[in-house]
Amino acid sequence: MTVKMIAMYLLKILGVLVGLILLYVVLGYLLPFIEVSAKDDGQKKEIPIYIYTNGVHTDIVMPVKNDLQDWGAKIPFSNIKSKRTDYQYVGIGWGDKGFYLDTPTWADLKFSTAFKAAFWLSDSAMHCTYYGKMTEGSDCKMIMISREQYKSLVSFVEAKFDTDQNGKFMFIPTNAVYSDNDAFYDAKGTYSFFYTCNTWANNALKAAGQKAALWTPSDFGIFQHYK
Template sequence: MVNPVAPAAIRALKLARHTLAGLALLVGTFMLAAWVGSSLPRNRSWTEPAAGVPIMVETNGIHTAIVMPLVTPQKDWRGDFPAAHLGQPARPYTHVSVSWGERKVFLDTPTWSDLSPPTAIGAVTGGGGLLHVAHYVRPAPSDTARIVRLRPAEYARLVAAIERQVLPPGRRTIHVGYEDWDVFYDAPGRYHAGNTCNQWTSDTLAAAGVRIGRWTPFAGGVMKWIPRLPTR
């Protein structure tokens, strides 16, 4: 006698295999497109000056941010990002780190182990944006915080690009950060797989004129354009 369950189980197994194969193909295609897109340069002829305004591009391996002096002739960030919004406002802060990302990922995942599948899927398919602003005291350059020097006019364009993301006080909410030296602010923009936190970093650098990849959904696609510190 033929077991009627067997054909159904076989069909289910085949469906699962086809689904997994389709997902693997989709992920592989996305990864290849990201590699190609991040390898195509914008501002191809740009060269870093020997002297200028030093900024940093920092990464934790997944997310990237732009670190800038707190005060320069081009911009005093204390007006947009006052230390009074921090848990420890009295520290002698010298730099500010700015990045953009998806609201729920920022607010609901203090560590990457806290990232849930619904939150990740929501970010990929589309979510609101936030600015993450951290304040530093004399940050040291490293392989994960690399210095880039900009001409004064280039830095002014970088500032202008970031300023466009800063909502006026009456239109933004301040959200508590992970530590006592960082904070989140409401920001415009829609996060999705084609417009990630790392794409925001490269778009902002490109607006300043920096040579950077065209489509950089991953942190590595940004950092491969930022020279490492010379080894001694």
């Protein structure tokens, strides 16, 4: 094989890769505009939940405790630095374990971390954050849902936690927490370009019968439906 043939072969591969990246960007921008409508189950909408973003990652925020679910019993307050038990809400998000634990800021992002996350090569984790109150704004939207919708949401979220032989969520001991009110747990599934933290949150809204994007890799794709 001549040098010219090798060069042409490499250019073709590069062209395919660039084409795939452009297609991903286009679909990542356009598909979120296609809305999956909310499903009204006819029940009273009495339970508040929130979608909350830090600018990149979307969490589903729920009441810590009601008669349907006690998150404090499954995500122990003893696993957070503050040890406080008076929080009213808990935000839960799914994502790449490497991003969560090794990349506290974008400046800490390593190529190896990004590569593994993009191509199904690393583990995932649940990030759980307790809050005293929630304040609505451009980064936080409240949604009222019914009891049955909340049950469906809880089932969807719980199903993503990895569990031990006793069925308990598997706590990740680490100093890589973001504050004194959060903790990490092992999760099921693998992060990728096609199934991101925001894709998971978007699917959680679908599971609860709420408005959502057809598919989205970004928080923008979710929040544009809740302006």
